[in-house]
């Protein structure tokens with residue numbers, strides 16, 4: 203796909219208190235984009251949260267919450283801060299434009315506007331947005347397996363830890379390490395080793411499918427699964443499922459002393475609520491200790507523990 207094609211089919215939210223202005227912009231943009239609209243600032247934030255548009259065209263002067271306040275609210279919201287905003291306004295003084303850019307807008311168009319210019323500026327901002335999205339996605343993904351990388355796991359862990367602590371919910375992690383993977387590489391070659399990592403990660407990715415679950419590559423042949431809101435029983439079910447799915451792949455591992463096929467060892471740990479007296483690094487350390495025990499116990503198995511009140 204070329205960069206210019208990236209600008210097609212974006213979803214655009216037009217915010218203006220005058221319906222005729224919305225209609226003009228809708229008419230100008232509807233052939234290439236999905237156009238949403240809102241007649242005031244509060245509604246704009248509501249629609250933006252629900253529909254996650256790729257770009258917002260924002261009027262500056264509106265009754266109630268004006269465009270500058272909307273822009274500040276967008277920039278302050280983790281879920282909305284990356285949506286670019288173009289001011290489209292009857293204001294035309296340099297200080298108006300400066301104020302809009304300082305509020306976080308990426309562009310400023312004065313009314314009356316030329317439709318072709320609006321289209322071109324929208325296309326150019328959408329292209330920049332898509333490029334930025336693609337870069338962000340790449341920076342959070344492991345190149346070999348396509349699952350999340352360690353950095354995005356760490357970000358998700360911190361966010362989910364805070365969420366579970368607030369809600370009084372447990373949080374589990376499963377640390378997963380492929381058994382005798384050095385021997386696998388030595389026996390089958392590094393390329394086959396890479397393919398094995400891809401197959402095993404794809405099989406594991408299907409083992410925990412809730413929206414907040416996250417599988418990440420933690421190191422070379424080590425993976426980690428984040429299970430927010432999941433207690434020890436649920437984590438146990440997922441761990442058994444992972445062992446089964448890896449086994450079901452039946453990838454031959456002739457050099458392994460543990461099994462004739464590729465297998466994995468798992469360390470499972472659940473932090474029980476309240477999480478306030480615990481911290482996420484202790485949870486990771488404990489899952490790692492359980493993984494070590496699973497390796498010591500003969501591999502191709504899991505070991506489990508809990509942290510917190512009444513922990514075993």
Ligand SMILES: Nc1nc2c(ncn2[C@@H]2O[C@H](COP(=O)(O)OP(=O)(O)OP(=O)(O)O)[C@@H](O)[C@H]2O)c(=O)[nH]1
Nearest residue numbers: 379380381382383384385387392393395396422423
């Ligand atoms: N093919 C391939 N191998 C990798 C990659 N990353 C790490 N490895 C290999 O994974 C192996 C890990 O070896 P060890 O840490 O000794 O562990 P192990 O052989 O799996 O043994 P146990 O964990 O004790 O069962 C090393 O040989 C690394 O070279 C990768 O991206 N591709």
